[in-house]
Amino acid sequence: MPTVCTTIKVSKDGQYILATGTYKPRVRCYDTYQLSLKFERCLDSEVVTFETLSDDYSKIVFLHNDRYIEFHSQSGFYYKTRIPKFGRDFSYHYPSCDLYFVGASSEVYRLNLEQGRYLNPLQTDAAENNVCDINSVHGLFATGTIEGRVECWDPRTRNRVGLLDCALSSVTADSEINSLPTISALKFNGALTMAVGTSTGQVLLYDLRSDKPLLVKDHQYGLPIKTVHFQDSLDLILSADSRIIKMWNKNSGKIFTSLEPEHDINDVCLYPSSGMQCVAMSH
Known part of the structure; x- marks a missing residue:
């Protein structure tokens, strides 16, 4: 990430590592089978936390710091709504x-x-x-x-x-x-x-x-x-x-x-069924 990586998660099938960061707010998806960057999407505001609802990266929910909930599908942005x-x-x-x-x-x-x-x-x-x-x-x-x-x-x-x-x-x-x-x-x-x-x-x-x-x-x-x-x-x-x-x-x-x-630690996630961990940090 350009300055700060805020959250990091591994997909349930273990193939993808997703990380959000700033600035500008973005999400990056890495393919562990190819050891490469799968895609990068820039977002409208910073992400507080996110979750993958599917086994891979095809259904992601982002919680933003401006109260918006953003849903992404495999192709990109799908829908957004707001909480009170x-x-x-x-x-x-x-x-x-x-x-x-x-x-x-x-x-x-x-x-x-x-x-x-x-x-x-x-x-x-x-x-x-x-x-x-x-x-x-x-x-x-x-x-x-x-x-x-x-x-x-x-x-x-x-x-x-x-x-x-x-x-x-x-x-x-x-x-x-x-x-x-x-x-x-x-x-x-x-x-x-x-x-x-x-x-x-x-x-x-x-x-x-x-x-x-x-x-x-x-x-x-x-x-x-x-x-x-x-x-x-x-x-x-x-x-x-x-x-x-x-x-x-x-x-x-x-x-x-x-x-x-x-550097400061922002988030930690464990790769499933292994001893490897991924750490999101500030530069």
């Missing part, structure tokens, strides 16, 4: 074809791609929501709030089924915290495991059957956790803030290794 408040993250619920958008609002906006219309939003107790994720096994929707809580919702009944106070659990005896931790990262793994990253640099590992964390890992830098990923073959968790990527055992919390690049 500024968005920060979104997740796709495959069984119902619903996109769930969270952002600077207490509501979670739902856009149904089968009917092509907005559905009634979910009303959370939070002032604002930062991140969200959907469990691929049983479909539980979780959103992380600026009050340091994680709210869990059942998409079938549209009712809240659980509430975790992660801000309280992240404060341990040896941690120094100057402000209320907000939720900055969220990731499910399997049916019962969830990792939560806070804005004060802690990663909490939860079993969904308990409201107490199994493990609290502190990055010691006081920087917001950007991403959390699970590496199942080695039982590792990869957590990244803007300065360091830490890899640690999910059972014991013991550090496996750390990566501290020269």
Whole structure:
């Protein structure tokens, strides 16, 4: 990218690596089979995050920083619509074809791609929501709030089924915290495991059957956790803030290794079923 690479993801079939950056706002798609740039598309505004809905690059949804949702097909731009408040993250619920958008609002906006219309939003107790994720096994929707809580919702009944106070659990005896931790990262793994990253640099590992964390890992830098990923073959968790990527055992919390690049980290993604990771950074 000319200046900054903001987000990076690998397609589900593992053939394409997609990255967004600036300036000017653009998306680039790389073909791993040919080891080359497949295409580059310039966009109207910066991308907050994006998701591939298909196995390859033929269906992509972009969330922009000017509230626009942009859909791209294989040939290029397809359609754009707008959400009422500024968005920060979104997740796709495959069984119902619903996109769930969270952002600077207490509501979670739902856009149904089968009917092509907005559905009634979910009303959370939070002032604002930062991140969200959907469990691929049983479909539980979780959103992380600026009050340091994680709210869990059942998409079938549209009712809240659980509430975790992660801000309280992240404060341990040896941690120094100057402000209320907000939720900055969220990731499910399997049916019962969830990792939560806070804005004060802690990663909490939860079993969904308990409201107490199994493990609290502190990055010691006081920087917001950007991403959390699970590496199942080695039982590792990869957590990244803007300065360091830490890899640690999910059972014991013991550090496996750390990566501290020269430039700021914006995003990390794991290549499926391998030990390779892709990192989006600032120049």
